[in-house]
Amino acid sequence: MSLVDVLNVTKEYANGEETIRPLDGVSLSIEEGDYVSLMGASGSGKSTLLNLIAGIDQATSGEINVAGTEITKLSRGKLADWRAAHIGYVFQTHNLIPVLTAYENVELPLLLLPMSAAERRKRVEIAMEAVDLTSRASHYPRQMSGGQEQRVGIARAIVANPTVVVADEPTGSLDDETTEQILQLLSRVNDELGMTLLMVTHDADAGKRAKRQIRLERGRLMENGKETTSAHLRTA
Amino acid sequence: MFKFVPYVLKSLWRHRARTLLTVSGTAVALLVFCFIGSVQQGLLALTSDASADRTLIVFQENRFCPQSSRLPQDYGGTIAKMSGVRDVVPIKVFTNNCRASLDAIVFQGMPPEKLTTARDLSLTSGSMGSFAQQDDAALVGADVATRRGLAEGDKFTIGDVSVVVRGVFQSSVAAENNLIYTHLEFLQRARGANDVGTVTQLEVHLADGVDPDHVAKQIDQEFRSGPVATTTRTKGMFQADTLGDLAELIGFVHWLGYACVGLVLSLVATTTVMSVQDRIKEHAVLQTLGLRPLRVFRLVLIESVVLSTLGGILGVVGSVLILSSTGMSVAAEGVTIAFEPSAVLAVQGLIVSLAVGILAGLAPGWHASRTEIVPALRHA
Numbered sequence: 261m262s263l264v265d266v267l268n269v270t271k272e273y274a275n276g277e278e279t280i281r282p283l284d285g286v287s288l289s290i291e292e293g294d295y296v297s298l299m300g301a302s303g304s305g306k307s308t309l310l311n312l313i314a315g316i317d318q319a320t321s322g323e324i325n326v327a328g329t330e331i332t333k334l335s336r337g338k339l340a341d342w343r344a345a346h347i348g349y350v351f352q353t354h355n356l357i358p359v360l361t362a363y364e365n366v367e368l369p370l371l372l373l374p375m376s377a378a379e380r381r382k383r384v385e386i387a388m389e390a391v392d393l394t395s396r397a398s399h400y401p402r403q404m405s406g407g408q409e410q411r412v413g414i415a416r417a418i419v420a421n422p423t424v425v426v427a428d429e430p431t432g433s434l435d436d437e438t439t440e441q442i443l444q445l446l447s448r449v450n451d452e453l454g455m456t457l458l459m460v461t462h463d464a465d466a467g468k469r470a471k472r473q474i475r476l477e478r479g480r481l482m483e484n485g486k487e488t489t490s491a492h493l494r495t496a
Numbered sequence: 497m498f499k500f501v502p503y504v505l506k507s508l509w510r511h512r513a514r515t516l517l518t519v520s521g522t523a524v525a526l527l528v529f530c531f532i533g534s535v536q537q538g539l540l541a542l543t544s545d546a547s548a549d550r551t552l553i554v555f556q557e558n559r560f561c562p563q564s565s566r567l568p569q570d571y572g573g574t575i576a577k578m579s580g581v582r583d584v585v586p587i588k589v590f591t592n593n594c595r596a597s598l599d600a601i602v603f604q605g606m607p608p609e610k611l612t613t614a615r616d617l618s619l620t621s622g623s624m625g626s627f628a629q630q631d632d633a634a635l636v637g638a639d640v641a642t643r644r645g646l647a648e649g650d651k652f653t654i655g656d657v658s659v660v661v662r663g664v665f666q667s668s669v670a671a672e673n674n675l676i677y678t679h680l681e682f683l684q685r686a687r688g689a690n691d692v693g694t695v696t697q698l699e700v701h702l703a704d705g706v707d708p709d710h711v712a713k714q715i716d717q718e719f720r721s722g723p724v725a726t727t728t729r730t731k732g733m734f735q736a737d738t739l740g741d742l743a744e745l746i747g748f749v750h751w752l753g754y755a756c757v758g759l760v761l762s763l764v765a766t767t768t769v770m771s772v773q774d775r776i777k778e779h780a781v782l783q784t785l786g787l788r789p790l791r792v793f794r795l796v797l798i799e800s801v802v803l804s805t806l807g808g809i810l811g812v813v814g815s816v817l818i819l820s821s822t823g824m825s826v827a828a829e830g831v832t833i834a835f836e837p838s839a840v841l842a843v844q845g846l847i848v849s850l851a852v853g854i855l856a857g858l859a860p861g862w863h864a865s866r867t868e869i870v871p872a873l874r875h876a
Contacts, residue, residue, distance in 0.1 A: 316784050316869040337788045344786020351873070355781045359506035371499040372786045416785075 261325070263456055264290035264313055264424060269322030271308050282308045285322070286481060288474070290424075295450040295457045297470035304476045306460045307428055313458060314426045315343050327423045344372040348417030348455075350427035350446075354409040356401040362412045363388065363397040369420045387419040390453070391445060407438035411445065418449055425449060427459040431466055443469050500791075504798050511771065515803065518767040522807020522849065523814060525756040525763070530815035530845050532753040534835040535826065539739070539746050542671050542833055548732030552700040552712050557725040560738065561829050562589035562696045567724055569695045575715055580706030585610045588683040589696040591827070592655045599643065600827035601654050603634075603676045605683030611635070614699065615667065615677075622648040622663025631682050634659035637673040638666045639823025639834060652676075656687040670834035674825040699731070738831045746833075757848055760804060765856035768800040772860040779864045780872030793865035800857025801850060808849020812842045 266288040272281045282305030290296055300306045311317035312324055315331045324331050327346055334342060343349075348369075356365045366387050370380045388394045391411040401409055410430060417425050427446065431439040443466055450457045450471075459470060467473050475482040508515045542548070554575065556565035572584040588605040606614070608628040620638060627633045636646050641664045646652055650661045659678055667673050684691040700715070702708055712728035719726045729737065736743060772779070779792050787795075818824075819837040826833050 311870055314784070316873075337790065340783060340786050340788040340791075342786075343784065347786075349784050351781070355777070355873070357503070357778060357781070359510045360503065364502070368782075369785045 261328070262289035263292040263294075263327060264288070264458075265323070265325040266309070266313065267323040267325070269309075269312060269319045269324060271305070271312065271317070272320045283312075283319075286476075288481060290456060290458060292456055293450070293454055295447070295469075295471040296459070297467035297473050298458065298460045298476065299462060299464065299467045299473065300476035302462065306476050309476065310426050310428055310458060310460045313424070314347050314349055315339050316349075341372075344369060344420070346423040348420065348422035348425040350410070350413050350417045350425065350430045352429035352432040354401070354406070354413045354433075356409055356412055356416075358401050361398050361400055362393060362404065362408075362415075365401070365412055366415045366419050369416060373420060383419055383421075384415075387415040390418065390448075391415045405438075406434055407441055410434065410438070410442050414442070414445055414449065418453065418455060422455070424456045424458060427457065429460055429462065431461065431463065439463075439466065500795055501798070504795060504802065507771070507775070508799060508802060511774075514767060514770070518763055518803050519807040519810065521763045522760045522804055523810035525760045526808045526811025526845050526849055527815045527818075529753050529756040529848065530812055530837070530841055531819070531835065532749055532756075533841045533844065534815070534819055534837050535746055535833060536750060537838060537841060538670060538825070538833040538836045539743055541669070541836060542739075542831070543732045543736045543743075548735065549708060549730050550702050550704075551731040552702065552708055552715070552728050553731050553734040554698040554700060554715055554726050554728045555696075555734065557716075557727045562591060565589075565696045566691075566694045567696070567698060567726065568722075569693050571719060571722075571724075571726070572695075572698050574718060575698060575700055578711065578714060578718075580703050580711050581700055582703045583610075583613065583701040585614045585699040585701070586680060586695040587697050587699055588680055588691070588694075590655070590657060590683055590686065591829070593827070598824065598826055600832065601640065601644075601676065602674065602827060602832060603657060603659075603678055603683055605678045605680040607680050611677055614701065615672065616669070617665040617667050617672075619663045619665050622661070624663070627662040630660065630662060631679055632659050633662035633679070635663045635665050635677040636661050637675045638664055639673040639825060640676060642821070642823040657683070670836050671825070671832050673823065674827065674832040674834055700728075735831050738829050739833065742826065742828045742833070757852060760807070760849065760852045761856050764800055764804045764807075764853060765859070767803060768796060768857050768860040769863075771799060772796055772864045776864075776867060776872045777875045779867055780869045780875070783867075783869050784873070789865035792867075793861040796861035796864045797854065797857035800860070801853035804849045804853030804856060805846070808846050808853075811849070812845040815845070816842055 266286060268285050268287055269283055270285055271283040272279050286309060298306045298310060308317065312319050313326065319332050329342060331339060331342060363384060367380055367384045370383060388397055391414055393408060393411050396404060396408060431442050434442060446457060446459065447469060449455050461467050556567055559565040569586050572586050575581055576584045585606055590603040591600055593600045612624060627635050646661050648661055648663060652659050652661060681692060702711060708730050715728040716726050782792060816837045819835050824835040
């Protein structure tokens, strides 16, 4: 079994009288240690797929198995616990809590885990060091640049040592130079920390930085420019 | 759960103007709530005091204002001989205002030797000896002294009645702290009058086990055909009758107390709803990080409780300080109701603010906890 197994997943939602189906019977496998970029046009369902794997959205049908847990069957409360333990989420717009300092933002996910204050402090310091923001620990989001905010967002995503780090357009709101810094940082998260990474992006150059590139086109998953039939990637 | 308290406090501080306005509004409402409660407690204490059932007040029939009740003082001798009567205290009352007033001055003139037996007073300054030796001496209740800034040795004049303060006392009955005691004869001769032999009322102290109604009927029966007919009631009933209109008003005012609670509820709920609406995305982020919906609910509830309780504490402390330091009272027809601050009232105020905080946070907390994460993350 792979670390992430998406089996025949469909997602529908209503838009007035119209039913939108961004995902229609999609299957996908991601191995431990993979760095996968998921690309596609706007509305192709790539963020929907990422959100389903992250457990913040519910599939209409199908199964999603992450690290041995069938997450589509979990209640809201248990799903929240599961996210706290297994998912690190990097948002496009950083979404740091404005009233908390960089340090406190990074510490947030650890407050949900059974951990001593000393252990929390140690982990936050390591994460802040990993994103090279130790000197900005006491700064509030409004006192930081967009790139720094995103680095704090990445530190927050990796601090609890999650099973999978998901990043939804992590460079979407950044300039070229900062984009490059963030992409390098994400590569290090995968290479040096060995974390499994799934990144949604519409930027082909950013997508190429991943070890595997997957495109979602008209409901079909394409890998390396071809519709894939590999064991790692299936369309239903 | 306490790990998130700094987040809650910082969130409240982020919108400090809104928070301070809500807290101050809550504080004012709780202050009014406690004021109303203190007046009601004062009225209750006055009418339900145990000694009020063992003491009779003999007043001139069909008279209400003390200025108009004129009883022959020698009625006291006749009453004293009745079975079950322990003591009779002749009292002359003078007040500067018969109508309901927040600053009425009420003098009660009685023989000095009776003052020590009929009242439970402890002097905070001055002495009984110096009071007894001087005709125009007065013992001033602590609340009047505070209100009027009186101290031992001061001369005090009101409505042509001038006295010299020879002591300030604290009574076990809060309402009495609003009285000024003088010599009976001094008050009978005050303002150029010669009312010696005439009193406003007779206070009859009964022996234990005696039926007060029976003695009251006996007294009224005795003087029915006398020069002045009497109406005799227990002290509690006399005070309740005298304060009739005011008591009704105070009874009605308790609805204002409930209105204050409603106001706090609405104020805190509005602020909490605004806070939740402002942070739809933030709550979605917290849920994405792994906060359970129940935990989000509790965070909102804590915010609401902090707002309301903080306002409650300020309001309660403020009311206790104001009531304690000003000795406020309301009087009508010579009977005063002291605004009584008490620990029970303070605890009631805090419980009310806590309960209101919880109530106000329920709906917004539920709303925040049920928010769908993905649509909320798209929220601007």
